[in-house]
Amino acid sequence: MVELKTNYLGLELKNPIIAGASDLTANMESIKQIEQAGAAALVIKSLFEEQIQLEAYRFEQQMAVYDEIHAEMISIFPRLEHAGSKEHLNWVKKAKDAVNIPVIASLNAVNPETWIEYAIQLAETGVDALELNFYATPTNMKKSAAEIEQEHVDILKLIKNSVKIPVSVKLSPFYTNPLNFIEQLDTIGVDGFVLFNQFFQPDIDVSKEENIFPFNWSTQKEHRLPLRFVGLLFDKIRGDICASTGIFSGYDVVKMLLAGANTVQVVSALFQKNVSIISTMLEEMEKWMESKGYSSLEDFRGKMSESHNTDPWVYKRAQYVKLLLQGNPVSM
Numbered sequence: 355m356v357e358l359k360t361n362y363l364g365l366e367l368k369n370p371i372i373a374g375a376s377d378l379t380a381n382m383e384s385i386k387q388i389e390q391a392g393a394a395a396l397v398i399k400s401l402f403e404e405q406i407q408l409e410a411y412r413f414e415q416q417m418a419v420y421d422e423i424h425a426e427m428i429s430i431f432p433r434l435e436h437a438g439s440k441e442h443l444n445w446v447k448k449a450k451d452a453v454n455i456p457v458i459a460s461l462n463a464v465n466p467e468t469w470i471e472y473a474i475q476l477a478e479t480g481v482d483a484l485e486l487n488f489y490a491t492p493t494n495m496k497k498s499a500a501e502i503e504q505e506h507v508d509i510l511k512l513i514k515n516s517v518k519i520p521v522s523v524k525l526s527p528f529y530t531n532p533l534n535f536i537e538q539l540d541t542i543g544v545d546g547f548v549l550f551n552q553f554f555q556p557d558i559d560v561s562k563e564e565n566i567f568p569f570n571w572s573t574q575k576e577h578r579l580p581l582r583f584v585g586l587l588f589d590k591i592r593g594d595i596c597a598s599t600g601i602f603s604g605y606d607v608v609k610m611l612l613a614g615a616n617t618v619q620v621v622s623a624l625f626q627k628n629v630s631i632i633s634t635m636l637e638e639m640e641k642w643m644e645s646k647g648y649s650s651l652e653d654f655r656g657k658m659s660e661s662h663n664t665d666p667w668v669y670k671r672a673q674y675v676k677l678l679l680q681g682n683p684v685s686m
């Protein structure tokens with residue numbers, strides 16, 4: 355009998371598979387399915403401050419329209435205000451009560467003050483941990499990479515001092531040197547890293563000449579990018595490592611563990627296949643561990659990381675060096 359238990363952010367998880375933040379974790383029916391399929395934990399869809407701001411703005415506009423139509427509306431609904439973060443916080447509490455697996459809240463805010471305010475509010479819901487969804491879509495040519503990184507470093511420091519629950523950061527791969535940024539965050543004492551987020555990207559329908567906003571599914575081979583960074587980081591940082599992007603099978607989970615991850619997050623696989631894919635992934639992991647004679651994840655975690663690999667170049671190679679070293683690569 356193999357044991358799939360692992361530790362992540364100080365939580366003891368029954369296995370390494372976490373359902374990542376998405377619309378599936380914003381819905382009561384699907385969070386129950388996620389738990390039933392065997393996920394060890396789930397991350398609630400992020401509280402996005404931008405969304406709250408946008409909704410509040412639209413709400414104000416609608417109220418202003420009524421204001422013009424019927425002046426008396428203002429006396430009928432004198433202090434009508436947009437609910438702000440309340441709706442999201444209520445959902446987080448409901449989700450936490452509805453399942454028996456650890457629940458991780460997720461946050462993306464705009465200003466340092468609101469990062470802190472919402473982090474405290476989310477921690478007060480009783481969630482087991484908080485994942486900070488750090489991203490900056492650069493739109494300002496004058497802002498340097500160092501400035502953006504420093505803002506996130508400062509926000510993390512403030513949040514770590516403001517909440518008692520474990521805090522992880524979910525990062526994008528778009529840093530000049532993600533390892534350096536991760537080290538800075540690790541020094542502050544972040545409890546874990548989720549590597550990496552996959553961002554929504556706008557597209558264009560050429561026949562209608564319109565913007566379209568398709569869901570941004572991953573493909574399986576995209577897990578090679580997080581795999582590289584998991585392999586490079588194992589044994590070099592204090593925080594736990596959670597691999598994310600392109601994980602579709604139990605064998606993909608095994609790869610991440612061999613590279614050194616503590617856990618993985620899955621999202622696209624749950625949408626494209628079915629939430630029940632989690633139980634298949636767990637079976638595949640068990641089958642592989644039995645075939646190798648491993649009884650726990652610690653028997654093989656990090657075995658193929660850079661620190662433990664027999665080929666020290668494996669995670670450094672970025673080009674087809676082997677081909678280039680062989681006399682005439684084109685004729686191959």
Ligand SMILES: Cc1cc2nc3c(=O)[nH]c(=O)nc-3n(C[C@H](O)[C@H](O)[C@H](O)COP(=O)(O)O)c2cc1C
Pocket residue numbers: 374375376377398399400401460487524550551552569570571572573598599600601619620621622623
């Ligand atoms: C429909 C959808 C909604 C998502 N919502 C969030 C979110 O609220 N917060 C977040 O940090 N990531 C969100 N993500 C990103 C996923 O959590 C995940 O990082 C990404 O999809 C890569 O993992 P995958 O390859 O398993 O899909 C979302 C992804 C999708 C497809």
